[in-house]
Amino acid sequence: MDNKQISKAVIKRLPRYYRYLGELMQEGVERISSNELSEKMKVTASQIRQDLNNFGGFGQQGYGYNVSYLYNEIAKILGIDKQHNLIIIGAGNLGQAIANYANFERRGFMIKGMFDVNPRLIGMTVRGIEIYPIEQLESFIKENDVQIAALTIPKAKAEEMAEKLVSYGVKAIWNFAHTDLNLPKDVVVENVHLSESLMRLSYKVSNMDTGK
Amino acid sequence: MDNKQISKAVIKRLPRYYRYLGELMQEGVERISSNELSEKMKVTASQIRQDLNNFGGFGQQGYGYNVSYLYNEIAKILGIDKQHNLIIIGAGNLGQAIANYANFERRGFMIKGMFDVNPRLIGMTVRGIEIYPIEQLESFIKENDVQIAALTIPKAKAEEMAEKLVSYGVKAIWNFAHTDLNLPKDVVVENVHLSESLMRLSYKVSNMDTGK
Numbered sequence: 001m002d003n004k005q006i007s008k009a010v011i012k013r014l015p016r017y018y019r020y021l022g023e024l025m026q027e028g029v030e031r032i033s034s035n036e037l038s039e040k041m042k043v044t045a046s047q048i049r050q051d052l053n054n055f056g057g058f059g060q061q062g063y064g065y066n067v068s069y070l071y072n073e074i075a076k077i078l079g080i081d082k083q084h085n086l087i088i089i090g091a092g093n094l095g096q097a098i099a100n101y102a103n104f105e106r107r108g109f110m111i112k113g114m115f116d117v118n119p120r121l122i123g124m125t126v127r128g129i130e131i132y133p134i135e136q137l138e139s140f141i142k143e144n145d146v147q148i149a150a151l152t153i154p155k156a157k158a159e160e161m162a163e164k165l166v167s168y169g170v171k172a173i174w175n176f177a178h179t180d181l182n183l184p185k186d187v188v189v190e191n192v193h194l195s196e197s198l199m200r201l202s203y204k205v206s207n208m209d210t211g212k
Numbered sequence: 213m214d215n216k217q218i219s220k221a222v223i224k225r226l227p228r229y230y231r232y233l234g235e236l237m238q239e240g241v242e243r244i245s246s247n248e249l250s251e252k253m254k255v256t257a258s259q260i261r262q263d264l265n266n267f268g269g270f271g272q273q274g275y276g277y278n279v280s281y282l283y284n285e286i287a288k289i290l291g292i293d294k295q296h297n298l299i300i301i302g303a304g305n306l307g308q309a310i311a312n313y314a315n316f317e318r319r320g321f322m323i324k325g326m327f328d329v330n331p332r333l334i335g336m337t338v339r340g341i342e343i344y345p346i347e348q349l350e351s352f353i354k355e356n357d358v359q360i361a362a363l364t365i366p367k368a369k370a371e372e373m374a375e376k377l378v379s380y381g382v383k384a385i386w387n388f389a390h391t392d393l394n395l396p397k398d399v400v401v402e403n404v405h406l407s408e409s410l411m412r413l414s415y416k417v418s419n420m421d422t423g424k
Contacts, residue, residue: 011415015408019390042392078411079418093309100305103390103407109414147417172417174410178231178315180254188420190413192406195315196227198386199290201402202321203223205359205384206291208400 006077010051014074016041017051021071033064080108085145086174089161090152091116091124091131094176098150099126112144141168148172155179218289222263226286228253229263233283245276292320297357298386301373302364303328303336303343306388310362311338324356353380360384367391 020041024032034052038045052065075081086104088095091114098104099111114131116122121131132140140146149170151158158177165173172188175181181189232253236244246264250257264277287293298316300307303326310316311323326343328334333343344352352358361382363370370389377385384400387393393401 011412015411079414080411084414093305093312097305097309104410107407109410172413174413188413188416190409192409197402197404198316198321199227199292200223201384201386201400202291202296204400
């Protein structure tokens, strides 16, 4: 993999390639052409060739892509060939939904613990993952080499908590709170704003109706 | 609002404008210039002017935008000035997390019910929203004028369920299952693929590390 800047748009599409390649591997497919992949993924074949050329062109003319090779190369690019330690802040339904999703571990994301302020939740486990009191956050992050924190708490507390997490050594925030976080530039933030997603859906539905 | 095509990129940004304008209204702000909004939202002022010009230019030179007018106009464009009836398929943690989020109702999304195959969940309520057996799905959709279904079930069952929902009259699927749905073109699909979001975060973390 060379060092040239890969565009955000390509990076955004890579996880989807990764998902499809994983499914192909499960089906026992060893090679696939850009045309076949195009049909499966509903993306043009030229887009696929362009995207995958960014990484040094794993495809060979008339021969197609080696599925498992491409799968592993994309994993390396995405950094999911390494282990990342993750904690979840907020052990409500959303936090528990994330804890319950075993697939994250298969992709190298190890959920080390959950944290909550609600004393009734402390000591409970979700799929073997324990819920700790928020007072233990700092020592836990340092002892468990935690890099990523999923933030599933109300927006009023989100900014303050994110700043704390960063001061304790967390490098990346997976932010589910409905607010944008103002953090130092070297902290990674990935937002999942569900209400914005629902509004985009609403736009599409409304636009479809008026188009009739 | 004129009928010209609004680009996907602009639509994607509108919910964020809407969120910021709502916060400004809560703070009692009546007017805001593109420069002030630019600083708050960390988007260039020229981008803001360009985006908002799409809707006939609510801004006046040297005077700024009328916050509540812009807020309401964006609501109309997004279709959230009208009521949308929504159901949740899958009453696990993720489904319950969505049911618990009262803000959706303030934006016109009325959660009418949840559905699950697990008999132990039937009859329970989450924030007053009842969980019904999946057998009642068809009649419920028809009787409650349900337009939108949030799909929070495992991917193995997602496609089949989505097809059923569409055949019962649902117009839009808010898809949380980790798969792409192949549905007729006139059905709206908005995907929330959490594992893809986590992989993008992983890429950013990995890239940051190597950049040091």
